[in-house]
Amino acid sequence: xxxxxxxxxxKDWYQKSVEHPQDFWADIAETFTxxxxxxxxxxxxxxGPNVKWFDGAELNITENCIDRHLAEKGDQTAxxxxxxxxxxxxxxVTYKELSVQVNxxxxxxxxxxxxxxxxxxxxxxxxxxxxxxxxxxxRIGAIHSVVFAGFxxxxxxxxxxxxxxxxxVTADGFTRGSKYIDLKAxxxxxxxxxxxTKNVLVLKHSGKSVNWQEGRDVWYGDIVDKQSDxxxxxxxxxxxxxxxxxxxxxxxxxxxxVHTTAGYxxxxxxxxxxxxxxxxxxxxxxxxxxxxxxxxxxxxxGPLLAGTTTIMFEGTPTFPDAGRFWQIVEKYKVNIFxxxxxxxxxxxxxxxxxxxxxxxxxxxxLGSVGEPINxxxxxxxxxxIGKGKCALVDTWWQTETGGIMISPLAGLTKEKPTFATYPLxxxxxxxxxxxxxxxxxxxxxxxxCVKFPWPSMIRTTWGDHERCKQVYFSTYENxxxxxxxxxxxxxxxYRITGRVDDVINxxxxxxxxxxxxxxxxxxxxxxxxxxxxxxxDIKGQGIYxxxxxxxxIDNLEAFAAEIRSSVTSEIxxxxxxxxxxxxxxxxxxxxxxxxxRILRKVAEGVTDQLGDTSTLLDPTVVDNIVQTKDLVN
Ligand code: WT7
Numbered sequence: 088x089x090x091x092x093x094x095x096x097x098k099d100w101y102q103k104s105v106e107h108p109q110d111f112w113a114d115i116a117e118t119f120t121x122x123x124x125x126x127x128x129x130x131x132x133x134x135g136p137n138v139k140w141f142d143g144a145e146l147n148i149t150e151n152c153i154d155r156h157l158a159e160k161g162d163q164t165a166x167x168x169x170x171x172x173x174x175x176x177x178x179x180v181t182y183k184e185l186s187v188q189v190n191x192x193x194x195x196x197x198x199x200x201x202x203x204x205x206x207x208x209x210x211x212x213x214x215x216x217x218x219x220x221x222x223x224x225x226r227i228g229a230i231h232s233v234v235f236a237g238f239x240x241x242x243x244x245x246x247x248x249x250x251x252x253x254x255x256v257t258a259d260g261f262t263r264g265s266k267y268i269d270l271k272a273x274x275x276x277x278x279x280x281x282x283x284t285k286n287v288l289v290l291k292h293s294g295k296s297v298n299w300q301e302g303r304d305v306w307y308g309d310i311v312d313k314q315s316d317x318x319x320x321x322x323x324x325x326x327x328x329x330x331x332x333x334x335x336x337x338x339x340x341x342x343x344x345v346h347t348t349a350g351y352x353x354x355x356x357x358x359x360x361x362x363x364x365x366x367x368x369x370x371x372x373x374x375x376x377x378x379x380x381x382x383x384x385x386x387x388x389g390p391l392l393a394g395t396t397t398i399m400f401e402g403t404p405t406f407p408d409a410g411r412f413w414q415i416v417e418k419y420k421v422n423i424f425x426x427x428x429x430x431x432x433x434x435x436x437x438x439x440x441x442x443x444x445x446x447x448x449x450x451x452x453l454g455s456v457g458e459p460i461n462x463x464x465x466x467x468x469x470x471x472i473g474k475g476k477c478a479l480v481d482t483w484w485q486t487e488t489g490g491i492m493i494s495p496l497a498g499l500t501k502e503k504p505t506f507a508t509y510p511l512x513x514x515x516x517x518x519x520x521x522x523x524x525x526x527x528x529x530x531x532x533x534x535x536c537v538k539f540p541w542p543s544m545i546r547t548t549w550g551d552h553e554r555c556k557q558v559y560f561s562t563y564e565n566x567x568x569x570x571x572x573x574x575x576x577x578x579x580x581y582r583i584t585g586r587v588d589d590v591i592n593x594x595x596x597x598x599x600x601x602x603x604x605x606x607x608x609x610x611x612x613x614x615x616x617x618x619x620x621x622x623x624d625i626k627g628q629g630i631y632x633x634x635x636x637x638x639x640i641d642n643l644e645a646f647a648a649e650i651r652s653s654v655t656s657e658i659x660x661x662x663x664x665x666x667x668x669x670x671x672x673x674x675x676x677x678x679x680x681x682x683x684r685i686l687r688k689v690a691e692g693v694t695d696q697l698g699d700t701s702t703l704l705d706p707t708v709v710d711n712i713v714q715t716k717d718l719v720n
Pocket of ligand 1: 456457458487584586
């Protein structure tokens with residue numbers, strides 16, 4: 088695949104992508120392995136929405152991730168696995184070995200009755216077998232639904248049931264940082280409320296003993312090892328579903344974002360190569376978890392499509408100490424490093440001694456993703472990790488966009504801290520006002536939309552196309568609405584300012600306030616609750632919960648612990664409120680709507696500019712909230 092080599096070339100590509108989008112994408116798609124070429128590059132309307140890329144084409148994405156590299160790169164390392172514990176030996180697999188393992192795993196799935204179109208839920212630690220399983224699904228045309236291994240039994244069950252998954256692939260357990268997670272036990276608990284799942288494939292990862300359900304549970308190694316290493320790649324149509332990935336929104340129930348085969352593939356490699364300016368032989372490391380879209384697109388699919396060596400890390404930035412990331416960079420001479428602002432801020436807080444111990448001179452490109460990167464973190468990353476010499480790409484995108492949308496191209500685009508800068512060729516962002524009118528010109532601010540389709544865009548929300556239409560294509564007519572606020576500066580550069588809906592971005596993870604409220608309300612003592620985000624030094628945003636209880640709370644600490652445990656078991660520890668305040672009432676309008684604006688201000692600690700409270704049903708509740716603000720756990 089050709090790559091953009093200068094900013095002048097970027098401008099040419101961009102212009103072509105807008106003027107002749109079909110030719111533009113056909114040229115890029117040309118470089119892949121197709122079983123059959125497309126009849127038409129793009130058919131679309133955003134009313135449906137109904138978007139088809141490369142319609143009529145047939146392919147299998149794993150032939151593009153693996154088979155086509157075997158002749159020239161068979162012996163090159165495809166994936167390096169680095170364990171949580173630095174004393175555990177790392178593992179490396181070449182493209183040839185990856186092929187063997189993916190084919191065997193694919194045959195194992197088939198032997199369990201999994202067929203094209205079936206859904207497979209994957210709830211696994213960051214292990215090589217997780218990658219094999221994802222690719223094995225794609226090999227046989229099963230739709231993978233990866234659920235982040237930090238989610239609770241209830242969240243897992245909801246996701247398994249929503250997609251009626253035939254098979255669950257999990258592991259005995261794993262240690263992340265210093266915490267052991269008993270994955271199989273959580274999976275067992277979830278499956279009590281899932282009737283669709285016939286088998287559970289269990290990877291022996293930690294070696295700890297687990298409960299076993301004869302007839303249902305199968306050891307991964309037992310079944311995979313005895314399979315043939317040849318599994319013909321299923322012929323997939325361009326718009327056949329590749330995967331489902333759940334994400335939170337404004338309502339209580341997470342949505343299953345659906346990505347399809349050809350468009351996702353084309354955009355994953357295209358964006359990977361151009362944003363990171365990948366060169367053959369580069370050592371690449373993305374620190375995300377495969378449970379999120381970043382891991383799907385930029386640990387597995389994008390890098391493997393480009394024939395990269397991609398590192399998979401099981402651990403955390405601060406275990407056993409705050410030097411862990413930099414030790415890994417030194418160990419593998421990483422050239423391209425992609426992480427999240429929350430990790431940067433956490434490491435910044437630990438001091439430079441952890442950075443200075445290691446040789447980071449191999450680094451050429453640094454990336455950031457998941458939330459707005461504040462100026463201080465940007466400068467620290469640039470100066471202390473990049474030594475002022477590395478390109479720094481602040482990449483804006485979403486689960487729904489499938490790949491990076493707005494970002495500098497490493498080393499080509501002039502950078503500006505806190506700005507994601509310019510859209511990739513093929514991406515047409517626009518800012519709109521509250522009524523959906525386009526805000527033209529520069530030096531403006533509005534809600535971020537996209538006005539033209541791109542290959543890796545969301546196609547539907549699993550089982551509920553109407554919801555996809557309502558959430559993304561109805562707020563503003565004939566546009567995709569991102570849910571983000573955005574500024575465009577005098578140079579036409581974009582700066583994403585954060586969510587404009589009821590979604591909190593905690594450490595780069597999207598959490599819907601309604602989901603957290605539902606979880607809190609599941610506690611017996613809770614009458615009602617309201618959750619808002621507030622600025623948090625490390626996490627970007629923290630979760631602040633206002634709770635009305637049905638009894639007098641004498642021991643706030645014990646009560647808060649109970650609430651946090653409710654949220655942990657309903658959603659997962661990632662959604663635990665950072666702050667809990669018991670209140671007498673919530674500020675509501677006469678129509679019963681909670682005025683979150685006021686709650687956000689109080690959570691931020693700004694209590695003298697609460698704005699107009701006269702439209703509230705009972706303005707005195709605000710006084711009560713402000714007065715009891717010091718009673719927060
Ligand atoms: C939301 C998407 C994209 C992969 C990880 C998160 C926020 C993401 C940036 C950025 C400012 C960003 C947005 C977006 N976001 N990247 N570079 N600058 N904000 O995926 O869970 O689907 O969340 O993350 O608010 O809408 P996600």
